[in-house]
Amino acid sequence: MTTAPTPGFRLGFLTHVQGRGPDLARTYRNAQELFVVADELGFDTGWVAQHHVSLGGGGLSSPWTFLAHAAARTTRIRLGTAITILPLEDPVRLAEDIAVVDTLSGGRVEIGVGSGASEVEYAAFGQDVSRKRELTSEHLAMLRQALADEEVRAPGFRIQPTAGDFTDRIWQGVFSAAGAQHAAARGSNLLLNRAAYGYDAATDEVQRPWADAFLASWDAPRRPRIGLSRFVFPAKDTRTALRQIGDDVLAAAHRMAKNGAFPKGLDVDEALRRFHSFHGHPDDVVAALGREKVLPVATDLITQFNPAVPDHDAAIRALELIATEVAPALGWQPATEPGPEPEPELEPAGA
Numbered sequence: 001m002t003t004a005p006t007p008g009f010r011l012g013f014l015t016h017v018q019g020r021g022p023d024l025a026r027t028y029r030n031a032q033e034l035f036v037v038a039d040e041l042g043f044d045t046g047w048v049a050q051h052h053v054s055l056g057g058g059g060l061s062s063p064w065t066f067l068a069h070a071a072a073r074t075t076r077i078r079l080g081t082a083i084t085i086l087p088l089e090d091p092v093r094l095a096e097d098i099a100v101v102d103t104l105s106g107g108r109v110e111i112g113v114g115s116g117a118s119e120v121e122y123a124a125f126g127q128d129v130s131r132k133r134e135l136t137s138e139h140l141a142m143l144r145q146a147l148a149d150e151e152v153r154a155p156g157f158r159i160q161p162t163a164g165d166f167t168d169r170i171w172q173g174v175f176s177a178a179g180a181q182h183a184a185a186r187g188s189n190l191l192l193n194r195a196a197y198g199y200d201a202a203t204d205e206v207q208r209p210w211a212d213a214f215l216a217s218w219d220a221p222r223r224p225r226i227g228l229s230r231f232v233f234p235a236k237d238t239r240t241a242l243r244q245i246g247d248d249v250l251a252a253a254h255r256m257a258k259n260g261a262f263p264k265g266l267d268v269d270e271a272l273r274r275f276h277s278f279h280g281h282p283d284d285v286v287a288a289l290g291r292e293k294v295l296p297v298a299t300d301l302i303t304q305f306n307p308a309v310p311d312h313d314a315a316i317r318a319l320e321l322i323a324t325e326v327a328p329a330l331g332w333q334p335a336t337e338p339g340p341e342p343e344p345e346l347e348p349a350g351a
Contacts, residue, residue, distance in 0.1 A: 003290055003291070003292065003293075003295055003296045004290070004295065004296065004330045004331045005228075005295050005296065005298045005299070005301050005330060005331070005332075006296070006297065006298060006299045007331065008299075009298060009299055009300060009301055009330075009331070009332060010044035010045055010299065010300045010301070011042075011043050011044050011045070011300075011301055011303070011322070011323070011327045011332050011334075012043060012044060012045030012046065012047055012078075012080075012227070012300055012301065012302040012303065013034070013038050013043055013045075013046055013047070013302065013303050013304065013319060013322070014046075014047040014048070014049065014082055014229055014302050014303070014304040014306070015031050015034055015046075015047070015048055015049075015304065015305075015306070016048075016049045016051065016058030016059075016060070016304070016306040017031045017048060017049075017058055017059050017060035017066070018054070018058045018059055018306060018307075018309050019059065019309060024059055027059065028060075028066070030312045030315075031048070031060075031066075032066075032069060032070060032073060033312070033316075034046075034315060034316070034319065035070040035073065035074055035077065035079075036073050036074060037316050037319055037320075038077055038319055038323075039073075039074040039075060039076060039077040041319060041320060041323035041324070041334065042323060042334025042335050043077055043319075043323060043334075044077065044078060044300075044335055045077065045078040045079075045080055045110060045300065045302070046070065046074075046077050046078070046079055046080070047080045047081065047082040047110075047112070047302060048060055048063045048066055048067065048080075048081055048082070049063075049081070049082055049083065049306075050062075050063045050081060050083065050084050050085050051121075052085070052088070052118070052121045052124060052125070053118055053120050053121055053124075058306065063081045063084060064081075064084075064094075064097040064098065064100075064101055067079045067080075067081070067101050067105075067109070068100070068101050068104060071101055071104050071105035071108065072104070076108075076335060077108070078108045078109070078110055079101065079105055079108050079109055079110065080109065080110030080111065080112055080171070081110075081111060081112050081113075082112040082171070082173065082191055082227070082229065082302065083112045083113050083114035083116075083171075083173045083191065084111065084112065084113050084114075085113075085114065085115070085116035085121065086113040086114065086115065086135070086136050086139045086140060086143070087115055087116065087122070087127055087131070087132050087135035087136055087139060088116065088121060088122065088125040088127060089139065091139040091140070091142040091143040091146065092142065092143075092146050092152050092153060092159065094143060095143050095146035095147050095152075095159050095163065096146075096159050096160070098111055098147065098163065099147065099159055099160070099161050099162070099163040100161065102163055102164050103161045103164075107164045109164075109169065110169050110171065111143075111166065111169060111170050111171065112170075112171035112172070112173060112191050112227070113136070113139075113140060113143070113170070113171070113172055113173070114136070114172065114173035114174075114191070115132040115133060115135070115136040116132065117129075117132075140170075140172075140186070140188075143170075144166070144170065146158075146159045146163075147159075147163040147166045148163075148166070149162050149163065167187075167222065168189070168222055168225070169189075170187075170188050170189065171188060171189040171190070171191045171225075171227060172186070172188040172189070172190065172191060173191040173192075173193065174190065174191070174192070174210065174214075175193065175196070176210065177209055177210045177213040178213075179210070180210040180211065180213045180214035180217070181213050181214065181217040183214060184213075184214045184215075184217035184218045184219075184224065185217060187220045189224060189225040189226070189227060190210075190211065190214045190224070190225070190226045190227065191227045191229065192207050192210065192211065192226065192227065192228050192229060192294065193229055194229045194230055194231045194275065194276060194304060194306070195231070195274065195275045195276045196276075197256065197261040197262070198260070198261055202273070202276065202293075203276035204276065204292050204293035204294045204295075205293060207293075207294050208293045208294050208297075211226055211294050211297050211298075212297075214226065215297065223299075224299075225299040225300060226294075226297055226298050226299050226300070227298070227299070227300040227302050228294055228295060228298035228300065228301055228302060229302040229303075229304060230276065230278060230289075230292070230301065230302070230303060230304070231275050231276060231277045231278065231279075231303075231304060231305070231306070231307075231308075232278045232279075232285060232289075232303040232304070232305075232318075232322060232326065233245050233277070233278070233279040233285075233305055233308065233310070233318050234279070234280070234281070234282045234285045234318055234321040234322060234325065234326055235279070235280065235281070235314070235317070235318065235321070236281070237280060237281050238279065238280035238281065238284065241279040241280050242268070242279070244308065244310040244311070244314045245277070245279060245305070245308035245310060246268050246272075248307055248308040248309050249268065249271050249272055249275055249277065249307055249308055250266070250267075250268045250271050251307075252271070252275070252307035252308075253266045253270075253271035253274060253275070254266070256274075262274055275307065278292075282321050282325035282326050282329075285326050286325075286326055286329040286330065289326070289330060290330075295330075301327070301330070301332075303322055305318065
């Protein structure tokens with residue numbers, strides 16, 4: 001049976017701003033160009049992931065500086081982080097950056113936060129990694145307070161510029177059903193990673209109960225959103241796709257095996273399964289996404305190429321195929337100009 005995302009779903013793409021070799025300046029320029037291309041293709045959202053240490057996963061340490069530049073080069077695509085590593089940020093200072101980018105972009109900002117996992121990053125910023133969940137909760141509460149134009153830390157102090165309404169624009173990345181319930185209790189939208197690590201079962205089988213737990217726990221007056229990040233790489237055919245992504249995916253799987261997230265000795269097919277990859281001819285990608293178990297409750301489909309690093313032309317071509325063949329086959333329609341966001345109709349939890 002073929003399934004599809006929530007009617008009126010938004011289409012996004014995520015880049016980890018990851019590149020090969022020493023020329024990170026070119027990597028950054030190419031990533032900016034992807035935002036321009038996605039904006040022209042009608043993508044609803046563009047996301048970046050924050051990494052202070054690349055660890056093979058990405059190279060963007062300052063996402064809000066990056067998004068400020070992207071705001072100046074685009075006209076309608078929404079701009080977000082998936083994620084900002086919240087325990088390593090001063091939440092009041094972060095709120096100021098968010099408010100500035102939101103003002104410059106005309107209210108196009110989405111803010112996704114999470115706790116991160118790198119002990120090296122925590123040590124570099126003088127934070128205790130064992131307190132990451134506690135710090136995330138504390139910093140998120142203050143971030144919300146600052147963005148809501150409330151006094152923070154000192155009598156009479158409010159951030160400037162005044163932020164827009166962020167009630168439905170804060171997202172939390174989670175890796176468990178308990179984390180999903182925690183996000184729902186705080187009125188945050190849900191971000192689900194492209195893959196579930198440490199499990200032998202398929203990612204969508206692992207994550208669907210998390211999504212159901214989120215929806216079952218939601219009691220805010222507005223409709224919840226679930227952002228589903230997926231590794232999607234359409235190409236002329238499977239052979240062409242594998243030529244662009246196969247080596248990178250296998251290398252990433254071997255890195256994951258070193259810390260126990262994946263078994264050792266995986267071949268490329270099993271590595272692609274573990275990363276929950278949708279690749280090949282657009283018709284094959286659509287068919288595979290039609291069997292994806294979390295997609296029916298997603299309100300936002302966020303496509304990404306990571307852990308692969310396809311060449312720039314191939315990445316642009318993949319975005320074109322996603323926007324013109326894959327997403328429309330799932331019921332998505334490209335936006336042409338800014339306007340009110342569609343209200344999603346959600347499938348009941350547990351369906």
